[in-house]
Amino acid sequence: MKEFLQLKAFIFLASVVVVALAAPESCENECKNPGIRREWRSLGFNDQKAFADAIKCSLHWHLLSWHRLFLNTLENILRSECHYTGHLPFWDWTLGDYHDIKHSYLFNADPEVGFGAFPGPETNYTVTTGAFRNLIRAYPYTHRGQRNYTLRPFAYDPLLQANTTQTLEEWKKLVTGSVGNYTSFQYSVDGVRGEGVHIATHLSIGGDVAALSYSPNDVIFFLLHCQLDRLWAAWQGYSPQNRYAIGGGLTQDLLHYDTYPVGTGTPVTLDTVILLSNLAPNTKVKELMDTKGGVLCYEYEITGSTYM
Numbered sequence: 001m002k003e004f005l006q007l008k009a010f011i012f013l014a015s016v017v018v019v020a021l022a023a024p025e026s027c028e029n030e031c032k033n034p035g036i037r038r039e040w041r042s043l044g045f046n047d048q049k050a051f052a053d054a055i056k057c058s059l060h061w062h063l064l065s066w067h068r069l070f071l072n073t074l075e076n077i078l079r080s081e082c083h084y085t086g087h088l089p090f091w092d093w094t095l096g097d098y099h100d101i102k103h104s105y106l107f108n109a110d111p112e113v114g115f116g117a118f119p120g121p122e123t124n125y126t127v128t129t130g131a132f133r134n135l136i137r138a139y140p141y142t143h144r145g146q147r148n149y150t151l152r153p154f155a156y157d158p159l160l161q162a163n164t165t166q167t168l169e170e171w172k173k174l175v176t177g178s179v180g181n182y183t184s185f186q187y188s189v190d191g192v193r194g195e196g197v198h199i200a201t202h203l204s205i206g207g208d209v210a211a212l213s214y215s216p217n218d219v220i221f222f223l224l225h226c227q228l229d230r231l232w233a234a235w236q237g238y239s240p241q242n243r244y245a246i247g248g249g250l251t252q253d254l255l256h257y258d259t260y261p262v263g264t265g266t267p268v269t270l271d272t273v274i275l276l277s278n279l280a281p282n283t284k285v286k287e288l289m290d291t292k293g294g295v296l297c298y299e300y301e302i303t304g305s306t307y308m
């Protein structure tokens, strides 16, 4: 039961991602030249290395938020503090990776641009290869990053495979479903019991990125969440009814989770103010509804799963 409550809390925090998008308040400028967020594979070695180097530079920042503002803030930090001239990359698992996530392109041992091969019990699932192998994570105790891939991470349904959520077919279902109903969309992305692509991806990779309160310890977190941000943007673009749809509540009801999977209590509206500690100005949800408007100015590279 405790584990399930943790999972629910995990889903809640994750849900803040979609609800809690923020952007700085000054946005009178038009977004004429949006930054392009690219799929990792299309970056090429030099740009991959530039990202890896910038991430290593930036990681003295300790951030624990999971939302569009968070990613935008990180992107700004990489560019302003770490001499990074690119934009955040995303990981499009529908490009075939889902057949074998454990051996997918990103998780390779290259010392400069690899995210590290999946480790085994001999290192206690500590990632010992890849560009980020030497990063020490301070939370919740001093350690090197861990991962433990589990194809079937759901205790309540031992046969359910996480990668069934990562197919192109599932992606299209999410983008084209829930028209005009944000709550239903987020519900589908998370799943009531973590069976949606968002939570399933976290849980199957395992280790740090599967942890409720410190999943950003693993750099793959950022590429994973860019992909989810891209999914949301695709859904927003699919129908005019989706564009400014928002929903859910500010309070999580764990006792009636199935009834209120996206929160209850004070409803989240376009005027809800998102707080990101003091890392970014307080921002209203409506300033985050357009990746090329408000305080945001980026778009996603077109890939095989772009479906709008």
Ligand SMILES: [Cu+2]
Residues within 6 Å of the ligand: 014, 066, 198, 202, 225
């Ligand atoms: Cu997440």
